[in-house]
Amino acid sequence: MGTSSPRRDFPVVGMVGGGQLARMTQQAAIGLGQTLRVLAVAPDEPAPLVTPDVVPGHADLAGLEALAVGCDAVTFDHEGVPQEHLRALVAKGVAVRPHPDALIHAQDKLVMRRRLAAMGLPIPAFAEITSPEQVAEFGEAHGWPVVLKAARGGYDGRGVWFLRSADSADGTDSADGTSAGAPVRSLVAELLAAGTPLLVEEAVAMRRELAAQVARSPFGQAAAWPVVETVQEDGQCVQVLAPAPGLAEERALEAQGIALRIAHELDVTGLLAVELFETDAGLLINELAMRPHNSGHWTIEGARTSQFEQHLRAVLDYPLGTTTMTAPVVVMANVLGAEKTPEMTVDERIHHLFARFPEVKVHLYAKGERPLRKVGHVTVLGTDVAALAEVRRKAALAADWLSTGEWSDGWSVHSGADVAELGERA
Amino acid sequence: MGTSSPRRDFPVVGMVGGGQLARMTQQAAIGLGQTLRVLAVAPDEPAPLVTPDVVPGHADLAGLEALAVGCDAVTFDHEGVPQEHLRALVAKGVAVRPHPDALIHAQDKLVMRRRLAAMGLPIPAFAEITSPEQVAEFGEAHGWPVVLKAARGGYDGRGVWFLRSADSADGTDSADGTSAGAPVRSLVAELLAAGTPLLVEEAVAMRRELAAQVARSPFGQAAAWPVVETVQEDGQCVQVLAPAPGLAEERALEAQGIALRIAHELDVTGLLAVELFETDAGLLINELAMRPHNSGHWTIEGARTSQFEQHLRAVLDYPLGTTTMTAPVVVMANVLGAEKTPEMTVDERIHHLFARFPEVKVHLYAKGERPLRKVGHVTVLGTDVAALAEVRRKAALAADWLSTGEWSDGWSVHSGADVAELGERA
Incomplete structure (x- = not known):
């Protein structure tokens, strides 16, 4: 089943990699009527579990060529793709987005540093x-x-x-x-x-880390989401706060301007995330990513156009979608595999989470749980920027609970609201 | 690929039917980490195009039994399923949601009318x-x-x-x-x-038609969305206005109360949509549906929990999600196949729609276009109830354009904003 359907004029987008970014892109592709074809190493990766159009294989030339057949554009779930293979695809007329000339800056930190330095952009x-x-x-x-x-x-x-x-x-x-x-x-x-x-x-003495995410189409249209704060622990992002709390408007505009300028000058097509350090002296660029990015997961519920929909629109050269926020404050927290596998199944943990927090939105990638592996995320929306601390607390509790099966505030189902009382209440 | 994956403790939900309701349920299932298995007649129906777990076949006993293997719950994209087969599944221990004793009221208008009459509910x-x-x-x-x-x-x-x-x-x-x-x-x-x-x-002399949608779990928890107005043309719903404009609070509560009471007394599990006539003398119940429903498509962007996520939560007996709206006013307009097939492909129509209305959200079901067939829908959110007329106009223009390839207000790309000017603007 799957590819023998009559022509319906809907595009096919090929994505290299079958991880959670491809999985969430599939949700957006479904809405737009598209087919998302993924190149995946194993059938139980997050994306091949949820799309029928799977090309099994690695990001080698044979795999990439098989993926590209009949695709309107080929794009990426990760950057681990050899330049020479991408150039071979381009030579055959495949719309590789972003083009390898742009993607190299997200693959090679030396190439990226040298280019940004030549552009006069602030870097360490x-x-x-x-x-x-x-x-x-x-x-x-x-x-x-x-x-x-x-x-x-x-x-x-x-x-x-x-x-x-x-x-x-x-x-x-x-x-x-x-x-x-x-x-x-x-x-x-x-x-x-x-x-x-x-x-x-x-080693930069920083106040915090920020991320500026934009999308850009081959036509040259670009759109930016609000700049976010990415809260790190042990080198890994644990929370994203949108918008970055207390960020001065001119600094937010500077960060967006940096991302838009990089997207333009490097001719990026699709998404671009610019990871930034905020220091006492100003902004410094840390890393670039040219694909949907963990710092943009909040946009699924938190923005009028999610990063996944926007990426598809951009690589297909559609006009881009509105990026305004759906709530004054949005917090995304990553669900990481716990050191010790919880006794409760993840399904049981979801039950209990929903009983305590009916407003928390859950995204699970259907991955096996391993310590510190990103296996999902949660998103919480706040109706007031003043509620940020409470929204963060809720997101952290929810993510920790899904990770460990333990409430980090000691909450117990017996001390909480009686779920039975909620029955039949609208 | 697909079903040979290692155990990850995520549930499998089986859905009878491979139409757009199953397709949109797949988007929600992906978020929750679940597997949606669909029983579909043809591989090019809307849902089998987007899920790898497809059981080919009709809603006969053989098809239903094949669908049910390994499912945590079996539910419905349409009501065209013989009672005797569902009872055979129940006898084998399959969690059929809703139970055939409830579903019969959405399958047989005489059974439904008699039951609602016996309950003393207002009917014609x-x-x-x-x-x-x-x-x-x-x-x-x-x-x-x-x-x-x-x-x-x-x-x-x-x-x-x-x-x-x-x-x-x-x-x-x-x-x-x-x-x-x-x-x-x-x-x-x-x-x-x-x-x-x-x-x-x-024949009821009505002011307008309304719909009250609720979800109910086997545990008995229920949740209601705001009551909506369903705008009909030639017997088919063309627009849904959320919340129903100008509806008095006591009447909205009455409609929600009717839906909650029916869900409770009929022991509905999953979603229930109650179609209502609003008359000078009050509300009258028209029809019941026990599945995701066209009148609830607005909830994908318009409510904190979509009807599709809520249906999965309900049939799996998860605690239900928050039903509050994400904007003061939301309009959904169905995209119907046009009498005359447009010259532009649907892909080209999407391009032009996004150029004119970057804020309109598009849902296309990847169906072939036939006159008056529901092939998609659009959703527009308004920031102010006073903006209802403008939001409706935009939704109608967008749906008409996707349907016919013509702007019903005579708009031309040359008279509109120059898209090039939007380039690089954040």
Whole structure:
């Protein structure tokens, strides 16, 4: 079943990757009448579980070519796609969005840093690292601590090492426990020997992290959502606050302007998320992502056009949708896999969550639960910016409960409102 | 791919029918981490195009049994399911929601009328018809015109005949053009001979039609959305206005109370839509539907919990979600297949619609276009109840445009705002 249907003039969008971003894009594609075709490694990934049009395979040339057949546009759930394969698709006339010339800036932090520096945009001091000595030199020149990064392949804190001095390294690279505490020289030598391209940056004394998300179409139309605050824990985003609380309007406009300018000058098509540090001296650009992004999940309920719908509109060169908020304050909290698997099934946890918080919106990715893995998110809307603290508390409680099966405020079903009393009440 | 995934503790809901209601339920199921399995006749129906878990087949016993395997609950996209098969499923322990004892009231207008009459609820005068003479007798007793209805199987004006006198019939049954203008006697005799169970009702002098929608779980919890006005043309709903404009609070509460009482006394599980006539003398109940309903499509963007999410929550006995509106006024307009197929593809029409109205939300069911067939809907939100007329106008323009490829107000892309000027504007 699936692809033998008569022509209905609706577009087909191909997405490389079958994760939660593709899964949520499928919800938007359904509304627009479209077909979302995903290239997925395994049938039980979040997206192939919910779309019938699945091309099994990896992001190699064979997989990408199979995905592209009959697609009006090909786009991405993740950036782990070799440039040469994308260029081969472009050479065959496939509408790859964003174009590899743009996408490279979300794949390679050195290419990105150099380009943004050339544009005169605010970024941390940085240097390419090709020998261990260069890290010490950078630390001496810019002051310790410094941040060592793999130029390619890192995410959610992986591929990032916080270096306090030339003699020690606190690896936040959970995938490589051996590097923690190793002297800088041997860590860097080891990474370079493994072929990891490296850069080093000044460790920015920041107040908080922000994200500016925009969409841009091939026609050149662009639209920005309100700038959000992304609350981090252990290198991973745990909450997104929309709009960023207390952000001065001129700074919000500056952040949106940076994102719009990058989208324009790099000729980005589809979504662009710009992760920013807010410092006492102003904004600094941290990372770029050119796809739907965790910092934009709040838009599903919190904005008139979600990032997923907007991404589809942008890659198909449709006019973009209204980005205004649906409520004065919106908080998204990620549901992370717990250290200890809860006794209750996730289905039972959903029951209890809904009993306590009928207003919390739940998004679950149908992934197996592993510690710190993003398995879902919750969104809570507030009717008043003054309610931010309460909205954040509710979002955190809900996300923690879904994660651990424990109420972090000690709430018990027996102490709470009697659910039976709610029966039949409109 | 699809069903071989490792256990993740997420429920599977089976839905009988692969139409647009199942398609939109899939969007909600994705959010909740669930699997929606649909029983569909053809692979190119709206729902099998967007879910990988499809059981091909009709709503016969074999099809229903195949659907039910491994489902936590079985529910409905349409009511055309034989009672005896549903009872066979129940006997095997399948959680059929609603139970056939409740569903019969949405399948058989005579059973429904008798039950509501016994409950003392306000309904039009009616009588079962087993001979042509009874129609004339009813007309003499209650006054002409009267409305003849097939007790089973009608929808969207089909199976309904408006009788002006004993001598003439204006058939609104577009599937049966031969009945228009035929004398009542021969029409009724023909229908009875074909085995169509019939009833006749007084033709109600109404101000307008309303709909009250509620959800109810097996636990007995119920939740109501605001009462809406359903604007009809030629026996088919063209617009839904939420909340029903100018409806007195006590009348809204009365309508919600009627729906909640029916849900409770009939032991409905899942959604219940009660179609109502508002008359000078008060409310009269027209029809019941026990599934997601066209009058509730506005809830996707217009309420904190959509009817589709709520239906899944209800049939799985989850606590229900908040039903408050996301905007003071919401208008849904159905997109109907046009008499004349437009020259532009639907994809091109979407482009132009988005260029003119970036705030209109589009839902397309990926169906082939046939005259008056519901192929999609649009939703427009207003920030002020005073803006109702403008919101309605916009929804009607958008729906007409998607249907016909013509702007009913004569708007032209050249006279409108220059889209190029919107480029890069946030």
